[in-house]
Amino acid sequence: MKGAAAIAEILKREGVEFLVGYPVNPIIEAAAEADIRTIIVRQERTGLHMADGYSRLSSGRRVGVFAMQHGPGSENAFGGVAQAYADSVPIVVLPAGFPRHLTNIPPNFNSFLNYRHVTKWIEQVTLASTIPDVMRRAFTQVRNGRPRPVLVETPRDVFTEEVPEPLDYVPPMRTRTAPDPQAVSEVARVLIEAKRPVLYAGQGIHYAQAWSELRELAELLAIPVTTSLQGKSAFPENHPLSLGSGGRSIPQAVHHFLQNADVIFGIGCSFSTTNYGIAMPRGKVFIHATLDPADLNKDIRADYALIGDAQLTLQALIAEVKDRLGSPRQEQAQQVAAEIKKIKTEWLNKWMPKLTSDEVPLSPYRVLWDLMHTVDRSNTIITHDAGSPRDQLSPFWETVTPLSYIGWGKSTQLGYGLGLIMGAKLAEPEKLCINVMGDAAIGFTGMDFETAVRERIPILTILLNNFSMAIEIPIMQVATEKYRSTDISGNYADMAKAFGGYGERITQPSEIIPAIKRGIQKTQEGIPALLEFITAKEITYSVFK
Template identity: 45%
Template sequence: MTAVDGMARILREEGTAFVSCFPHAPLIDACVGVGIRPVVARSERVVVNIADGFSRAAGGGRVGVCIVQREAGIENAFAGVAQAYADSIPILVLPSADPLRRHGVPPGFDAVKQFAGVTKWAATVNAADRVTELMRRAFTALRCGRPGPVLLSLPNDVATETIEGGARYLCVPRWRAGPDHSAVGKAIDLLFSAKRPVVLAGAGVHAAGADANLLRLVERVRLPVATTMNGKGAIAENHPLALGVGGLSATAMVDHFLRRADLVLAVGTSLTRWWMAAPLPDGACIIQCTVDERDVGKDYAIDHAVLGDAALVLDALAEEAGTRLEAGRRATAVDPTDEIRAVRRAWLAEWDPLLSSDEVPINPYRVVRELMHGLDRGRAIVTHESGFPRDQMAPFYESLAPLGYVGWGHSTQLGYSLGLAIGMKLAHPDRPVVNVMGDASIGMVGMDLETAVRAGAGIITVVLNNGVMSGYEAHLPLASERHGAKLLGGDYAAVGAALGAHAERITRPQEIRPALERALSEADSGRPSLLEIVTREETRIPTYW
């Protein structure tokens, strides 16, 4: 057996059903030979984004796998891997590479060296008999600890070498680290003493599959729950204890409760200080629960930490809290549900004129409301695009189920949502998958709608076409005034139809829901849709800091 055949067999044993790829590498045909389907995209960046979307949606330790060629192929993949790294998404990147004897010879591209800053682990298969060892290490890194991309390059000469003997490959389980019992006890001491505690749930809750674990704790102690952008949906957003998302844009409930908090229990979040995260209040006690010790106290001086997998940490906190409640001890804080309800009612009333607007061109907030009412939010998977589609959707689209809304954005790359949607649809072909883009972002990746057509991935891509890069006159005042630098144009429905998708152009609010219903019907047959909605430029977003 050759090295490339050995890698393909291991991928199959690890449950890999498809690999996203472009344009060629020896491993692609080897994968086909063992029954793994190739999904060939139009660009390497989208190849990586598809693998990323699959990993986010699949769960159960399954990871997206992508294959690209040496040199130009892996160079073009850098942006996608950087995005996955920023969001802590486990993907396996398998580029081919120059023969070993050419390593280090300019201008050859050393992927292991160049990707070191955007991967959890990167290595080269430098001998055929190391395939089993290195693939085992790769899947261990992918499934254990803090998630992140792993890169394993396969030189073309090593690919054809014969594996002599070698250890039998054993599939890697998902090993998890649990919390220290004394750390859990102290956390509950602090939590029970707080008058206005708030839970801040991050992406680590999703990564650990810990949505139910979170719910058990917060219902037991009656804790209000805010989420980061990447943690959106960690609790159903119609739950009486849900505050919604706190990012660049946010709900009024997050602002109201977080500003007044005397304790923040942060679970599955690095607590990074940056413009896309709600700031924590000065003087509040901070308990940070994370799987990665590098997060502890990184940007905020914390009062206490509990290290471990989010699901195991939340279970331990809920168990300790339950023990104390059964012994007759009560938390100091009062049930916040009435207060949450009042703040939510006032906030939605404030924004209702935009959410229910009948204006033409269509207000993008009306699109958000139509999607909410036109989709089965118990089944649908929705994601945003970078920029205003994110800032307008995230606070108002009410996610009702785990994975109902996929938030992202520690790197804010335009066009990322299309490949993400394709990967999520391949993970869940029975669920509607919708990505909402602007007219700037579809310009980055629009040709890969044809990838969805060939792959039979019946996604629904909503393009909000307002003909401009919204708000960019603030960044490019002279260029916008003198040269129209913020202006864009295009007939995106025509492009979608030419690429083989079902496509419609929508100009009135009343047309949105019927068009969505037609797109859902097309999705059932595996055909993607592009719904181009002509919107007004809308720069108002709910932001509080």
């Protein structure tokens, strides 16, 4: 068995159904021979984003895999791997490498050397006979501990070397760790004694599939819940104890309860400081429950810590709290829910003029509000893009089921959402999969809408086109006045049609909902749809200082 065929066989044994890639890499052909569907993209970064989205939608149980060419392919792919690393997403990256006699000679790009800071595990295959061992180590790392990319670089000449048969490879196990019981007991005491605790849930809840446990603890202690962008949809946002979610822009209830909290309990989160995440107030007692001890005291000083899988951590806490508390705090839950409802209602009333605006050009808030009230949210997966679409969507979109919102923002590459939602559609083909992007973002990855058409991945793209990088206007006033540096243009509905998809440009408020329904119908017919809404240069966001 040749090296490339051995890698393909290992992918098959690991349950890999799709290999996303860009030629030339011998693994692509070997995978096709092994009956693994190969999906070719228009650029490497989008392909990695697809693998990323695919992994997220199964909580990492099914891992996205991407293969690319040595040299320029590996160079082009760097941003996609860096994004997955920043957002802690488990993917397997399989670049080809220069032949061994050239791999360390400048200017040849060496992935093994250059990707070290954006991967959890990285290895170069030096002998074909070691391929089973190398791949076993890679899949062990991607399936265990903190989820992040792993990379295996295979020099071109290794692909054609023989690997001993029968192939000695068994997929590695998945393991979990639980927190110190003594620490659990102490944290349970702190939570019970807290006067105004807040529960802050991150994407560790998704990877641990700890949604029911999160809800049970919140209801047991009557604790209001908010989430990070990555953790959004971990807790149903129509629940009376939900504060909503956010990143740079947030619902008012999130701000109010965090500012007035005495204890903030972060579970399955890193508490990383970022401009695109919730800013944690100072002077609070922080409980940090995380899978990765490297997160502790990195950005927020932890007063108490629990290290382990989020589901096991919550199960241990629930048992301890029940022993101490007995029955759920129903009266307190009613009081907290009433306070949340009052603040949410006041906040939404302030925003209703924008959410229901009849202005032309269209209010992007009206487009997103009508979208939310048109789709079946229980059967929909949605993601934002960087910039205004993220800040306009995340506070107002109310999630009702787990893994129905792909939130991101530790790194904020424009165009990320298109590949994410294509990967999500591969993982959940029966669901309506929507990405919301602006006219800046589509300039980075829009060519891969053609990939969605060609590969029969019927997504719905909501494009907010204001012919501008509006979010940059306040900080580029002179450049805009002198050189129109924030102006951009294009007819993206026509672009979608030229690629063989469905495209429609919408300019009137009365046409928003009918157009959305037509777009959904096209996706149900197996045709990717792009709805281009001509919007105002809106730069007002739900931000609190």
